Amino acid sequence: MVQEQLIPRGINDREVLSAFLKVPRHRFIPFEFINSAYADHPLPIGEEQTISQPYIVALMTQCLELKKGDKVLEIGTGSGYQTAILAELNCSVYSIERFPSLARRAKNILAELGYEVQAVDSGKGGIPTYSGLFNRVKIKVGDGTKGWPEFSPYAKIIVTAAAPSLPPSLFEQLKEGGVMVIPLGNKFSQMLTLVRKIEGKVKSENICGCRFVSLVGEEGWRG
Ligand code: SAH
Numbered sequence: 001m002v003q004e005q006l007i008p009r010g011i012n013d014r015e016v017l018s019a020f021l022k023v024p025r026h027r028f029i030p031f032e033f034i035n036s037a038y039a040d041h042p043l044p045i046g047e048e049q050t051i052s053q054p055y056i057v058a059l060m061t062q063c064l065e066l067k068k069g070d071k072v073l074e075i076g077t078g079s080g081y082q083t084a085i086l087a088e089l090n091c092s093v094y095s096i097e098r099f100p101s102l103a104r105r106a107k108n109i110l111a112e113l114g115y116e117v118q119a120v121d122s123g124k125g126g127i128p129t130y131s132g133l134f135n136r137v138k139i140k141v142g143d144g145t146k147g148w149p150e151f152s153p154y155a156k157i158i159v160t161a162a163a164p165s166l167p168p169s170l171f172e173q174l175k176e177g178g179v180m181v182i183p184l185g186n187k188f189s190q191m192l193t194l195v196r197k198i199e200g201k202v203k204s205e206n207i208c209g210c211r212f213v214s215l216v217g218e219e220g221w222r223g
Contacts, residue, residue: 001025001038001054011058015066019088020058027109028079047099049213051079052160056192056210060181061085063194063207064156071151073173075144075215076160080106083137086158087115093137094151096144098216103141110137145217147173154178162190162212167219171195171202183212187221 002020011017026037028051033043042050052060061082064072068090077083077097083106086093097103103119110117120140140148144159145167152173157180159170165184174180174197183190192207214221 005040005055006058009055009059011055011062013062015089016058016062016085019061019085020054022088023081023084024113025054025081027113028081028084028106045079045102046105047102049078049099049102051081052212057082057085059207060158060160060192061089063181063192064158064179066091066156070155071153072156072158073148073152073154073170074158074160075147075170077103077106077139078160080110080139082158082160083139084110084113084115087137091156094148094154095137095139096142096148097139098141098143100141103139107139110139143217145169145215145219149173156180157182159183159215160212161215161220162187163215163220166195166202166204167215167217169219171197176200181207183210187214 026034029037042053045051066089070091072086072091072093074095077095083093083095107117107119116136118138120138147169153175155175155178157170157174159182162183176197178197180195182193184193185191190210192210194205196203
């Protein structure tokens, strides 16, 4: 995967590549698709959602220009694979998932793999509280379009579902000088967009065309 899919397409950040060598992607994939775990395409993870293609996960990670200790807000925990990559890069990760079943599964796999993970009870019948040792990863069930104000501001924000426009709450919770990557467009195709907060204003750059599942919530798609 790293040799054939990531390096030839321009993923050259050594730390990012080494995180991809360390995180066992197959552990995040439903058993019936295990033989395709490292293949060059997305795969179903249940609830009609998908784990992104390895290259897209790598590209988004590289675009975040992560530094050790960065506080990262992730919207769309999904399988938890991207979460593990961020934790492997020594970031503290705050991740929000809409579906309790996916959040629970992601939390269990991350904990099994030894990441310090805590499920935060959102009080809405979410996942039970689980305390790891250092709580490097926090996961909660909820509408990620509103962000997680309690721990803001974030140095980096990664949105792994497609939004019709930049959710104002997320931009507000981004630190000055911070970076957000988010797919923006319609339900069928989007532009992966890099957004920086410079003097409180949006500065955005297009990265490439992409196709993600929808970001469903108050500041995303309504259903
Ligand atoms: N990063 C994930 C990709 C999962 S797909 C991975 O590596 O597996 C996108 C995820 O975003 C889905 O699990 C979907 O349920 C979730 N999602 C969509 N809208 C959301 C919202 N408003 N808040 C939180 N999660 C959301």
